[in-house]
Amino acid sequence: MEQLTKHLKKLQEANEESKSVTKASAMRTIKKRMDREISDVGKAVCAIKMKLEEVDRENVENRKKPGCEKGTAVDRSRISMTIPLKKKLKDSMNDFQKLRQSIQNEYREVIKKRVFTVTGTAPTEEMIDELIETGDSEKIFQKAIVGENGREQVIDAVEEIQERNDAIREIEKKMLELQQVFVDMEILIKAQGELLDNIESQVAIAINHIENGVDALETTKSMENKSRNREEYNANTSG
Template structure:
């Protein structure tokens, strides 16, 4: 018995272990079309991440601009206003650079999407196309929202600048200037005529410093206004892309809605077919049982009749 066991062990040792990996079916290698689509989508998402990063920078710059504007309301010295003016201009310049970069990247994204579709990297109406279109459209809509926020900032800066000028005039002269004088002061920057009486009463030193601060403030607002107008033009150029993308998204949503309707109709037909099949099986079972009962009755009748004849 021991010799038999040792012989079996020796045979097991000499035999190669079974190749388990060979027994497991390996998944099929991706086709060239699938590899091309995957590579294309990978590049697409990298570009989307870069655009989102630029939008984040614009959002941060916008916050700094808003904070600087709030700070400007409390400044009363020309030197401080000059420093703040330079700071605000640096922020708006950065916003313009980021906006230009986003504009170019979005245009390139559209071109890449169209080229991939023409080359057959993905099929029209496929999940890849819908994903690209939806994400690109969402980016453009976010940019449109940013455009609206900068417009709000521009309106707020102009309105509050007027209020600050009115307060400065009242602080120095002790009188409220009429709207015409304030408008003239804002449009031309000329303000000495308004402060002539104050110069005679309080001395040129104090009043001239206030005048210098008002001029610095006006220059800051004018520069910001011009920069925001240029930025607004960049946004307007991209708004055309946003509107076109919106129409495309509406078409895709309509196609998806129709597809959902087709799927729902197919599901309803399938459910009706299943119900009909169940009903058919039910009637077949009932017919089979009825047939068996009839056969049993006939058999019993025949047996009873046969026995009757036998007994007679």
Template sequence: MNDLLFTVRTQEAQNGVRGSPGVAYDIEAGYTTAKSEKSKEMEQFFNKVEELKQDMSEIRAKQREIQHMHERSKTIVRQKEMQQHRDEMQAIINEVNVTAHKAKAKIEAIDKMNAAALQKKGQGMGSASERTRTSITSGLKKKLKDLMAEFSEMRARIHDENRQVVQRRVYTVTGQHLPEEDIDTMIETGEAETIFQKAILEQGRGRVLDTLAEIQERNRAVKDLEASLLELHQVFLDMAVLVEAQGEMLDNIEKQ
């Protein structure tokens, strides 16, 4: 960023004159410094870029945390423990949703800053500042889009892995390998007692119903998580539109 900011050495400073309007006197260095409007705007731009990078870093850290918690959920066999685990995961995903929307808003704010800068002297199309702004903004949009795409992939993965966990739970209790269609129906409807009827007769209701309650709680948890992750998918779609628009703008610039 420092190479984009510059120091103005004025004639007054060279002559040791203080108090010129718009400049600040440096006692130790013996000269004055002032930032042009252009350099101030670039500093604001880079500050906003750093804020956005911090948001994405926070999202990335929480993504790893969600994945870790999902892996741990596969070993949970008690309903109450599953319920608590679901609430903890949901809280983290809610935080990601808030941060993702903040990041998207910052991207849009940067776009507005860039558009305003284009109208100013020395910052139009083809200028050094315009190329810097465009290149950095384009890269940030793509990074945020790719990050949101990973949450969409996570959503599909959680759905598939939950099916596998439920399938194993059913087999443990009933000794039956149910087809995926039956497992999906059980997950969607929440109705599973008919599948366990034989096991209830053979093993008693207590043990079987504990497993059934855990499966139902697990399915509720996954549905809630999928709904929250779907909100992040919308951010991904919005970013995809912005990336496409940025690409078209870059193509137009190259043609000119």
């Protein structure tokens, strides 16, 4: 879990750094870092998933032992041991999903600011939508090409935005693939949680039945004692 948390943090840091990048080469470097971190997150999640599945299989196998059957204290204890880890994994999944959404939202804002900086005009939402969809920013910057300095600035902006657009598309694709791994984990976690809840519920019902049985037995014994005492009293009185 520590490795997973570390890679998620590095991914967040790389995303923050990408916001201030204005060169295509710098964006390519950050993209490589983010690709590597996403890959490492995927490896960490898969390793945890395999470990949890292994533990679950061991729990099933352990139920074959006397006194360790499904629903016993030993079985419940073994299942509950993995719950904290699964809870942390679910929290990481939520953090990852928030980061993915944040990258998408911030990408729009970065593009807006970049276009405004170069052209001096705020782009419309339709212009941003088209730019994100096609990656073609040259039309937006045409009017900003005034003199050699303006041309160089526009070329830098076009290259950087194109690189950023390609990077975001690739990162989004990989994050969606990784998101599916998290979804698979969530299904596993939910299934185990429901199993434990069901076992706990069955145990509670069983305990309730036992307690009711004990109460009924005590009541019966009490009634028998009263009846016996009454009979002895009547016998003594008659004598």
